[in-house]
Amino acid sequence: MNIDFHEDGAPAWVELSTPDAEVSTGFYGQLFGWTFAEGFGGQPQSWLAELGGRPAAAVTATPGAGRGSWTTFVNVTDAAKAAEKITAAGGSVLSGPRSLGTAGRSAEVADHARTRFGLWEAGEHRGFGVAGEPGAFHGGELITDDVEASAAFYGPVFGWTLGEPYGPLNRRDLQLGGRSISVLLPRPPAMPAEMPPYWDAYFTVADAARTADAAVRLGATVLMPATATEHGAIAVLADPTGAVFTALAPTH
Structure with a gap:
């Protein structure tokens, strides 16, 4: 698949929610060669994972969560309007949309079967800066x-x-x-x-x-x-x- 990850309606981004950020960053840093910059989206408990200096994913600490989980975010031009479409189609809005500083706006949503995913309305952070190579x-x-x-x-x-x-x-x-x-x-x-x-x-x-x-x-x-x-x-x-x-x- 030759995907334009910046296109409206295409997967734009992935985020790992983890109960232990130190364990997760250590694991993916060694497995994929990622480096981490603290404060993604103006959130002190979020890290931007980079591969060769290019955005690859985000890692967010969620203390108290029973386990970690990956969320795939779909690129949308207007997160609020997309959330309305999701509700109208039988899905649900779990959180947001909310602003992540100047990076963009995000929402966590679920489809008709309660399968969780996210919406990403890009600001300064457009999403993936690298894809389709080892570690991305x-x-x-x-x-x-x-x-x-x-x-x-x-x-x-x-x-x-x-x-x-x-x-x-x-x-x-x-x-x-x-x-x-x-x-x-x-x-x-x-x-x-x-x-x-x-x-x-x-x-x-x-x-x-x-x-x-x-x-x-x-x-x-x-x-x-x-x-x-x-x-x-x-x-x-x-x-x-x-x-x-x-x-x-x-x-x-």
């Missing part, structure tokens, strides 16, 4: 229990359409203006029944198996070992705080 965001994947209901929600909200099913798990591309901007995955058989649908954050790596091994040495848990897919080899991991993400070594 690759793309988002929505894991859903109801493909048609997901299409009925995200279509009116962002103008997304569904591509044709492909591969053994019937993945489908979520498209904007005919271009693939994310992936939709019907709940796979191997996914535990008690795990609710979620937006997965994919990060590019050079070698999925080696990344999984390195992650384990750093305190992570492998939820799915390196496995071949249509997009390349992937490994699903939970970091030391329990935040789930996927490492992808693309085939092209």
Whole structure:
């Protein structure tokens, strides 16, 4: 997928909420080579993660949270209007929209199935400054229990359409203006029944198996070992705080 992350309706940003910022920054700093600058968005407990000096993600401390979690934010021109669309389509607004200094405005929202994601209205911070190289965001994947209901929600909200099913798990591309901007995955058989649908954050790596091994040495848990897919080899991991993400070594 060749994604313009600054386009309205495309994934713009990812943020890790963590109960232990020291553990999380140490983990991702070693795994992906990220460095961290404190005070992202004027928030003293938020850090801007950078890869080679370019914005890659944010890390925000949420003391008292039971586990960490990644949130994928979609770029919108007006967060308040987008929040209204989400409510009208059967979703909900969990928090915000709120201003993060001069960086922009954000809101945490949920779709019709209570699957959580975010809205990002860019100010001085446009979102990703790097993508598609080792250590950077690759793309988002929505894991859903109801493909048609997901299409009925995200279509009116962002103008997304569904591509044709492909591969053994019937993945489908979520498209904007005919271009693939994310992936939709019907709940796979191997996914535990008690795990609710979620937006997965994919990060590019050079070698999925080696990344999984390195992650384990750093305190992570492998939820799915390196496995071949249509997009390349992937490994699903939970970091030391329990935040789930996927490492992808693309085939092209």
